[in-house]
Amino acid sequence: MHYFYIIFLLNVGGIFGFGLFSFDHGYRHITKLHTYNVTILDSKEDQWIEQRLDHFDPNEKRTWKMRYIEDLDYWKPNGPIYIFVGGEYSISDAIPIGYTHELQKETNGALFYSEHRYYGKSIPLDIHVTDNLKYLSSHQALADLAHLIKTIKSSSTFETSKVVVIGGSYAGNLVAWMKLKYPNLVDVAVASSAPVLAKVDFFEYLEKVSEDYQKLGPSGCLDKITEIFQRYEQLLKTADGIEKLKKEENICDDTDMTKLENKQLFFVDKIAIFQMNAQYGTPDDIVNHCHQIMDSSTPYLKRLFDDESKLFRQYRGCFDFDYNKFINEIKGGTMVSWFYQVCTEFGYFQTTTSVKQPFTNNVPVNFYYNVCTGLFGSEFDEKRVERGVENTNNFYEGLSPNVTMVVFVNGDIDPWSRLGIVNDLSSDAPAIVIPKAFHCEDLLHDASTDTDELIAARKNIKKLVKKWIGFGA
Incomplete structure (x- = not known):
């Protein structure tokens, strides 16, 4: 069933993801609306990692299983880890063939696609009981990602790998906030169309x-x-x-x-x-x-x-x-x-x-x-x-997060850019605004419609990521 929209999302929501409350904003909905090339991970089985229900309460012992997908087709020793972060939707076996895939291939990287708690198959508790939803928050989701990264890096295969997190819309918020709150775990973040400033009206x-x-x-x-x-x-x-x-x-x-x-x-x-x-x-x-x-x-x-x-x-x-x-x-x-x-x-x-x-x-x-x-x-x-x-903006520092090696990307016709970072925070936290580009368009690739400005922006994003992970240095 299609819900009518109240654009709330970012995303992608949206975020209540585009119309009514921005459900579905972000990568998943774009791939429904447009015919883009994607990498189909049709031979990749779902992977599962045990997560704590509440990462911040030592007395809470319950756990649950979080889903993710991994692609090691291009992996070579010392290559980076790319984590494409899922947002307010069920992840699929399709990921962008744009610069995420290109970076993975060009730098011999491993790719992991993570699913957010309380979405898709990653359901800790019944979502239709309001009290169960108290464990649903961006804080808990970031801690889930931190545990996933620590687990991946605990293997001798990946212990020296740089970590790059990529996400769009609400997931774009998450990757920027991972760099802010877990800088020891994340080396680089690409935040596409991220409405990092929470706002009521x-x-x-x-x-x-x-x-x-x-x-x-x-x-x-x-x-x-x-x-x-x-x-x-x-x-x-x-x-x-x-x-x-x-x-x-x-x-x-x-x-x-x-x-x-x-x-x-x-x-x-x-x-x-x-x-x-x-x-x-x-x-x-x-x-x-x-x-x-x-x-x-x-x-x-x-x-x-x-x-x-x-x-x-x-x-x-x-x-x-x-x-x-x-x-x-x-x-x-x-x-x-x-x-x-x-x-x-x-x-x-x-x-x-x-x-x-x-x-x-x-x-x-x-x-x-x-x-x-x-x-x-x-x-x-x-x-x-x-x-x-108010708590969200205080905790994540609104439009002025103290981060480095994060690139913020926005399309200039995207209404969500009004809550995003569109000016450089520093030389190591630049903002890229793409003329006549829509929400999260940089994450995708369509050779028939991509503008010169969009192509140039993607090239710049890749250049920054490679520089920051020391590829080719």
Whole structure:
């Protein structure tokens, strides 16, 4: 089942990974949306490592099994270890064929692809019991990676190997934070599209979406978008308007569109396609979308998944914007883990509170607070969210982490770059901003569409990694 989006993720989320709460943001979702070359580790079996349930409580003795994949096809003695870090998703046997694979091959490296606790097959405890999720945090995930690295390096085969961690979106955060918190274990980090600054009211996201459509779209596009959303807002104010909107948008007859939270879900759904085009589209995608909107004689906006979407359809052939059903769907689904992380650590709530966007102000921050309490209980309220975000920024040092040998990479049309590091921290912690590149695009490779700027950026990333691990020195 496809969930509609509330871009929360980074990633990749997203991160609640692109639309609604940025589930799926990051590498996994990109490979769904675009046809890229990947390395298929079809002969590699899942590997498992025992991890402590709580790395920070010596009295907690329970353990669980974490999944990872290893590729030693190019390995030679003294070669480096590359760890491609998984984020808020289930890892697969496909990894990027871009510079991760090229570095592995060119430096005779070993590759490990790690899965994050509480995602995929790496499930310590039942994710549908809120109390079990207290062991889900970036702190615990970093400790898991530390244990994995120590275990790999304990073998005489790898004891002298340099360690390079690579990740995108939320996993990009993790690799930068590994260098910050475990500098004795990690030599180099490549953080792609990493929103390292946690933020509750992430209004800048839709500001950037608006900016992308303004700069890349044809004249008049933003005005048309404004017109469409203002019309939605007016129709939802009256009974006659609601009936008209229901017919136009195939909304189920029994959906109560007078309820505020149901109206908010409707706006979330309609904004999602714009978010996806800005986060994962090309400039041509934005131009084409603008033409579709401006050339259409009807006010209908194509959905992100359209007929594939089942969350709102409820298998009834119509769209049911029922907030309570939405909460229950998430509670029973696999993405409840990412919702927990954004509600307790990151925020990333993409609101419409800024006036510098065309989507009206119908998705306020309170909507997200209500989702958190609806999913996890009344104690997961505004204060809990704000405290979690403050703690995250204090612990990981926000946009000014004291790190070296970390390269921060962002695409300049990616809305998540507003929470990323886009200026050099130092000569040994540079920032690379790639013109007209989307979220995590540097991690992938498509010879048919790669721009000269993207090719040059990847070359620069590889050069830095090789320099920092002393390859060829």
